[in-house]
Amino acid sequence: MKIRQRIVFEGSVQGVGFRYRAQYAAHLYGCTGRAVNYWDGTVHMEIQGEPEAIDAVIAAVERGRFVRIDSMEVERIPVVEGEERFATR
Numbered sequence: 001m002k003i004r005q006r007i008v009f010e011g012s013v014q015g016v017g018f019r020y021r022a023q024y025a026a027h028l029y030g031c032t033g034r035a036v037n038y039w040d041g042t043v044h045m046e047i048q049g050e051p052e053a054i055d056a057v058i059a060a061v062e063r064g065r066f067v068r069i070d071s072m073e074v075e076r077i078p079v080v081e082g083e084e085r086f087a088t089r
């Protein structure tokens with residue numbers, strides 16, 4: 001069953017390839033959504049897919065060479081029907 005989560009990542013998450021790694025992993029595991037850098041140094045992600053696939057995307061991002069996730073604030077939100085890809089901004 002598909003779910004959608006809004007996740008706010010804090011730590012060393014900007015300028016380290018976080019969003020591009022997330023985009024690649026989302027494509028690999030069949031997830032959709034988006035990842036956006038915010039002015040406060042956090043990355044906000046909305047990700048949609050099977051729960052196991054979402055976990056795999058997050059694990060892939062965490063393996064990033066310079067990525068350090070200190071905390072994640074996770075909120076379940078409604079699924080967006082018809083979304084076809086994962087985008088970065």
